[in-house]
Amino acid sequence: MLTFLGIKVSYETIGFLVLFLASEVIGGSRLKSNSVVQLFLKAVDALKPHRGEDDRINKIKDLLR
Secondary structure (H helix, E strand, O other), X not given: OEEEOOEEEXXXXXXXXXXXXXXXXXXXXXXXXXXXXXHHHHHHHHHXXXXXXXXXXXXXXXXXX
């Protein structure tokens, strides 16, 4: 835990805030066209076919209709 201006803040909270601010900066600027960011986004898109959560959610939605 770190103390800033008398407020105790955990390392997880600081990490979350840093990642959140980084995502806002990347999302709202020209950094989207950065090759490193594009490489990361392509890797995430490549992993999507291996995820089954979306299929499971759609099956549950179909059952509830």
